[in-house]
Amino acid sequence: MAAGAVFWLWLAASVPVFWALPTRLRSGFLAATSFAYVAWLDAWVAVGLAAWALLYHALARRRTSVRLLWLVSAALLVLAYFKYLPALFEALGAHGALRIVVPLGLSYFCFKLIHFAVEAHRGAFADSRLDDFLAYIFLFPAFTAGPIERYDHFLRFRNLCWRSDDTVEGLTRIAHGLIKKFVFCEALLAPQLAERDGLSGILQIVEVMPVHQVWLFFVLSFLYLYLDFGAYTDIAIGASRLFGIRLIENFRWPIVATSIVDFWKRWHQSLAGWCQAYVYLPVIGLTRRPVLATYASFMAMGLWHNASWAWIAWGLTHASAVVGYGYWARARRRWRLRMPEGAWTRVLTTPATLAVVVMAGVFTSLDGRGTPVDAARIFGRMLGF
Numbered sequence: 001m002a003a004g005a006v007f008w009l010w011l012a013a014s015v016p017v018f019w020a021l022p023t024r025l026r027s028g029f030l031a032a033t034s035f036a037y038v039a040w041l042d043a044w045v046a047v048g049l050a051a052w053a054l055l056y057h058a059l060a061r062r063r064t065s066v067r068l069l070w071l072v073s074a075a076l077l078v079l080a081y082f083k084y085l086p087a088l089f090e091a092l093g094a095h096g097a098l099r100i101v102v103p104l105g106l107s108y109f110c111f112k113l114i115h116f117a118v119e120a121h122r123g124a125f126a127d128s129r130l131d132d133f134l135a136y137i138f139l140f141p142a143f144t145a146g147p148i149e150r151y152d153h154f155l156r157f158r159n160l161c162w163r164s165d166d167t168v169e170g171l172t173r174i175a176h177g178l179i180k181k182f183v184f185c186e187a188l189l190a191p192q193l194a195e196r197d198g199l200s201g202i203l204q205i206v207e208v209m210p211v212h213q214v215w216l217f218f219v220l221s222f223l224y225l226y227l228d229f230g231a232y233t234d235i236a237i238g239a240s241r242l243f244g245i246r247l248i249e250n251f252r253w254p255i256v257a258t259s260i261v262d263f264w265k266r267w268h269q270s271l272a273g274w275c276q277a278y279v280y281l282p283v284i285g286l287t288r289r290p291v292l293a294t295y296a297s298f299m300a301m302g303l304w305h306n307a308s309w310a311w312i313a314w315g316l317t318h319a320s321a322v323v324g325y326g327y328w329a330r331a332r333r334r335w336r337l338r339m340p341e342g343a344w345t346r347v348l349t350t351p352a353t354l355a356v357v358v359m360a361g362v363f364t365s366l367d368g369r370g371t372p373v374d375a376a377r378i379f380g381r382m383l384g385f
Contacts, residue, residue, distance in 0.1 A: 007037075007140075011242070019162045027129065027135045030135040035138050037140040038105070038140065041144075049109055050134075054130075056071060056117060057128070059071060060116055060120040061126060063121050067121075071113070071117040072114050076110070076114075078110060107304055111148050111274055112151070115274065119151065119152065124152060125151060141237075142240060142247060147233060147250040148270040148271055153247075158246065159246075170242040173234050174239060177230075177238060180230055180231035180234065181227075185228050189224045193217070193220055199221075199365055199370070202378075214381050215382060218361060221358075222361045223255075225361070225364075229251075229268075233250040237249070248269070250268055251269065253266060254266035256350060259325055260356055261326070264322065268301075271304065275300050280294070280296070290326070294322055295315075299312065299319070302315030303315070305364075308368070310364055313375070314363040314364050321356050359382065362378050
């Protein structure tokens with residue numbers, strides 16, 4: 001049976017049982033049914049992740065700096081082994097020397113563990129129940145596609161009693177996700193992107209394509225990515241709401257952002273917030289250098305997706321844009337420059353912001369399908385050369 005069909009059957013069967021149980025048993029049931037779903041996807045992976053989760057729950061609340069260092073390092077090493085070691089071997093030319101299948105949801109799982117370890121070290125979660133923790137760490141609606149939920153948010157924003165509003169909002173959010181996926185992405189955008197054989201066709205003729213057609217292709221690629229990821233996020237948030245759980249939001253209309261900084265307050269908010277808390281602030285605390293902290297954060301976001309030249313270039317591009325905007329904002333304050341505000345200003349700043357985002361997206365479009373030379377060819381044509 002297809003994984004998608006199993007997900008919907010699992011959800012339909014789990015929700016009524018969850019609410020039929022006494023309150024004290026619900027977290028345990030949600031943990032068990034979520035673990036069972038992950039085990040259906042890959043039994044050995046589920047067993048390994050469960051062992052890791054139990055270990056972290058037992059050790060993270062014993063507050064010593066050495067233990068915290070070991071726990072964070074262990075999570076990063078596991079992530080590096082599965083996601084980055086194969087890429088390193090391939091870059092060194094050892095094709096076929098290492099075949100490692102990345103477990104589904106590993107990135108989200110590891111970032112959740114790091115969050116729990118750090119916050120427990122700071123004194124939070126001292127009375128954390130094991131069933132609550134396992135329900136949080138394995139929550140099956142969000143296991144493979146996020147968002148990166150925080151444990152304190154998970155505990156605070158859940159309803160212990162069934163509410164019709166949660167059911168209505170959850171089903172509505174799921175419907176929004178399905179419409180985004182099957183109507184906007186697959187019915188409207190996918191056929192447009194498939195013209196001229198998609199990216200591979202574009203690369204063959206990019207030097208002779210009209211500039212506006214090159215831009216159109218990558219704007220549509222960005223919209224497809226946004227709506228596709230937003231669809232899975234909507235489904236995860238909506239499905240979780242059926243259990244009374246209000247997950248953190250991931251998007252807040254990033255396509256209307258008026259600056260690159262505003263964009264990152266709206267795009268992939270859970271990942272951006274995680275990197276701000278566990279990369280940006282620690283780096284700035286150690287170095288007192290905001291620029292270095294910004295680059296470290298975006299490099300972490302890029303590598304979280306994939307250890308490839310494309311995602312590294314994407315991170316460097318966004319970091320440079322954010323740093324550049326910061327210099328410009330400080331210069332405006334220093335020189336007391338007053339910029340016009342209002343709808344007409346947004347008509348200019350919003351397209352300019354999206355142009356930067358779309359150009360950075362050229363790198364990720366080429367991930368595994370192109371080279372830095374191909375990126376240079378595309379950029380050259382986008383700029384009219």
